Amino acid sequence: MSPEEIAERYIECWKETFSLYKKHVLLVPFFVIAGVKILFLLLVYFCWHPLVSGFMAPTLESLAGEEFLHFPMHILALPRVFGVINAFVMLALGFVMLAWAVFMIDDAIEGKRYRxxxxAGQVSICIPSILLIxxxxxxxxxxxxxxLEKIAxxxxxxxxxxxxxxxxIFVSLAVRVLLVYSLIFLKYLRGRAFPALKRSVGFANARLPLTxxxxxxxxMIQKPFEFLGSRSSFLVESSKSEWVAIYLLLGIIVEIFALFFLFVSTTSIAFGKAGRG
Amino acid sequence: MRVTGSISIILVTLILLGGCESESGIGTRYAVEKKMWDARVLEQKISADVFTGDYRDVDAAIDAYEEILASTHRDSVAGQRWSPRIRIEIQRLTLMCKIALTKLYFSRFEENAAVTYYRSGYRLHDVMFDDIPDISLALVRSLYDSLPEDSVGIRCGTLLKDVVEDHILWFGDIQIGDTLLDVPLYLARTQMERGNKAVDPDFLDLAETFYSRIVHTWPDSLLGYKARISRAKLYTLSHRFDDALDDVENAMGSEHVGGTLDELKLFKGELLGHGLKRYDDAKAVFDDLVSHSKREFVVHMAKLNLASVEMAKGNRAKGTELFREIELSNDVAPKTVAKAMFLRALDYQRNGNWAEALNRYWRICRLYPFTPAAAVAPLVIVRHYDKTGDVASRERALGKATEYYLGAIGKDSKHLDNRHVLKDYLIETYLICENPIGAARELSDGADKWRAANGSMALIKSAMIYLNLLDDEENGVRMLKKCLDAFPETRYSRVALRELNRISPNNR
Incomplete structure (x- = not known):
């Protein structure tokens, strides 16, 4: 693929994203993910509040230690603890919602009806494979x-x-690049996880620069807020501790659009205009 | 809708179930910790520069800490149920607030408020925290940080008394930091530096008891070892050289001596030579250090002491040779070289060669202006002329001394901590010449060119001369008002305000 062709298809990805962005129903799964994450962020941030401390305090105490219930340790460890909770949310709900979104986006790109x-049926059949992926x-x-960091x-x-x-960072990005198509192929491979993963690696490899x-x-859309949120010690020392939670919250909101762009683009590369050039 | 509904039901159930096992008070503790943090940020800002720190920060920090105390008080009066663990933690936090407030009020020269907080904090002994003695130690430490101020020094002595008499301290398993160990010694030295001929005997008793209790309570510990050395230094200040020597010799036999043995030997030699006048014993110690010590600083100091001992024994040639050796050496610290030059000048003066001595005294001021020897040299010169009745030379020397002192005070150098000593020497030089008004004017004029802490301190000193020595209230008040106007947010503007209120409350 020549650089001009890559640029053309990349622009096509953005065009597709903006055209589908108007179809609000496609955003619902992303908002569900974001909503649950925000709920958990609020629960973790206000874990000391009398309304929720009853169940949040013991849970977080066992997860992050007693120190987590004290200021400023609570704020300093917030990005790390929320990172763990984020992973659980993604595993328990996030990937199912992403698959749901991808299945809809695929039909939307191909001009089929989508509601x-x-x-629900199609996704529920695939749940074990989605969880495995x-x-x-x-x-x-x-x-x-x-x-790697533990070893270091x-x-x-x-x-x-x-x-x-x-x-x-390289490993994290490489895995994203190679596995990003697996949910799309799951739809066409009758919900079989391993063939979907294998197909995703091969497909990404064939369109590596664009992917x-x-x-x-x-x-990069998500990174700035993730980075700002991770500067918790600086923010605490400047008496701006609440900004840690605000940055994490903004990160979740921005993630909706980052994920939407990612999955519309990759679906378009696989089956839409961005793939056909 | 079904998903949202399910999540809501799960959450409500969790809240209801979990709420039953909630440890009450976590929220209050968290709120207090957060407010404490913000107050500490302000406090740290002030601590970064205690002399030039902005007083609006002090006020803000006091407000922040007092708000914490008020809110926890409100909560407890409102009958908030806290678990026993949280209750103790909150009490500990309020105690920390009281420590901070004591320190802040002291720095604002509001002693009554400071002592009220100190006493209410101290009463919390009833709570019987495991580490409660630390609280009293922390209080003394806080006050120590607020030095130097006479009134604070006196108050610090009172607090030290509380610590000495605290029975819990001496039977508990606690750690005393090195800084605290220095407090009594620091206070005693401060008293000496402020022109007292001797340290207050009551304070000396208190300080000695403090060190002795540590030595007896933890005789074989590192703390006991350090306390023994500090006690030896204290004995030296009160001229109890035999007792000091006992302590130093005991410390030299300790297992904790490590790399400090050479310094202790040096100390021993100084006690023998300068304190007890046992010159031969001292010479043996210094000779041993010069030949065997691997530490350059120790060798140089031993050589300097050896020269003094030789001089005292009457071996002027040998002494002079050693002094010259130090002066000509390239690797000796300026402070040591200046001291060697000073001692040599003193020797010339004692032996009637005033011209040579005078030449050397001024040379020290020119070559090493920021050393203690240079600071004393002009004073020695003016005193000499005053003693000999040579008024014309005394006035000329006064002019030169003023030039040196004002130059050294005004220099934007790293030697900031001796500026107040230099100002005191400048005043003393003028007082010898029976010209206090001259000192007051020089300080007042100099303040216009100097920076905040330096200038405001000069104006206070000038005001004190007008008020206490010249009985000139008008000019005294003028200086204090000038300090308030020119340096409104410095530590010394508070002193000025306090003095103005003392003279006449309407002066403001």
Missing amino acids: LVNY GFVFLALAAGVPWL ARVPLGRLLMLVGPLA VLVVFTAW
Whole structure:
């Protein structure tokens, strides 16, 4: 694929995103994910509040230690604890909702009729495979970088230590690039997880520059707020602790649009105009 | 809709179920911790520069801490149920507030408010925290940070008394920090530096008891070892050289001596030579250090002391040779070189060679202006002329001394901490010449060119000369008002305000 062709298809991805953006029903699964995440963020942020401390305090105490119920440890550890909760939400609900969205987007791109409730049966049949894909994705995209950082903390790596951060980002992005099509192919491979994963790797590999560009764009949309949220110690020291939660909240909202762009683009690359050029 | 409904039902159930097992007070504790954090941020801003710190920050920090105390008080009066664990934690936090408030009120020179908070904090002993003695220690530490101010020093002594008499402290398993260990010594030195001929005997007793109790309570610990050395230094200040020597020799035999053995030997030599006049014993110690110590600083100091001992024994040639050796060496610290030059000048003066001595004294001021030797040199010169009755030379020396002191005070150098000493020496120089008004004017004029803390302190000193020595209330008040106007948010503007209120409440 020539650079001009890549640019043309990349622009097509954005066009498709904006045209489908007007069809609000396609956004519903993304809003559900965001809604649940916001709910959990609020529960974790206000875990000390009398209304919720009854069940949140013991839960978080066992998850993050007693220190988490004290200020400023609560704020300092908020991004990390929310990161873990985020992964659970994605695994329990997020991937199912994403599959739901992708199935609808595929039909919308192909000009077929789509109604939210019509996909309930199709999605529920695929739930075990969706969960498996979700697990593989999280294990590789989040687990491997986490493992790398753990190793770096224990093994003296000398100058190689400088490479751990970039390597973790690279692995995370590479997994996203290679597995991003798996939910789309799940629809056409009768809900079989492993063939979908295999097909996704092959398909992404054949359209590597364009896929990398799309995945990187979605990642970059989310990154600023994720980065700001992770500066919790700076914000706490400047007496702006509530901004940690605000940045995490903005990150969730921005994620709706990043995911929408990602899945509209990749579905379009697989079966729409962006794939046909 | 079905999904949303299910999630809502699950959440409501969890709230109802979990609410039953809630540990009451987590929310209050969290709110207090958050407010404490914000107040501490303000406090740290002030601590960053206690002398030039903006007083609006002090006021804001006081408001923040008092609001915490008020809100926890409101909650407890309102009958909020807290679990026993949370109750103790909240009490601990309020105690920390009281410590902070004590410190802040002291820094605002509002002693009564400070002591009220201190006492109410101290009464919380009844709560019997495991580490309650730390609280009293922290209070003393806080006050120590607020130094130097005479009134604070006196109050600090009172608080030290509370610590000494605190029975819980001496039977508990607690840690006393190095800084706290220095408090009595620091206070005693402060008293000496402020022109007192001797340290207040009551305070000395108190400080000695403090160190002795540590030595007896933890004789073999590192703390006991450090307390023994501090006690030796305290004995030195009160000229109890035999007792000091006992402590130093005991410390030298301790397992904790480690890399400090050479310093202790140096200390021992100084006690023997300068305190007890046992010159031969002192010489043996210094000779040993010069030959065997691997630490350059120790070798240089031992050489300097050896030279003094030789001089005292009457071996002027040997002493002079050693002083010259130090002066000509490239790797000796300026402070040590200046001291060697000063001692040599003093020797010339004692032996009647005033011209040579004078030459050396001014050379020290020129070459090493920020050393203690340079600060004293002009004073020695003016005193000499005053003693000999040579008024014309005394006036000339006064002019030169003023030039040196004003230059050193005004220099934007890193030697900030000796500026108040230099101002005191400047005043003393003028007082020798029976010209206090000259000192007051020099300080007042200098303040226009100096920066906040430096300038405001000069105006206060000038005001004190007018008020206490010249009985000139008009100019005294003028200086205080000038300080308030020119440096409104500095530590010394508070002193000015307090003094103005003392003179006449309507002066403001």
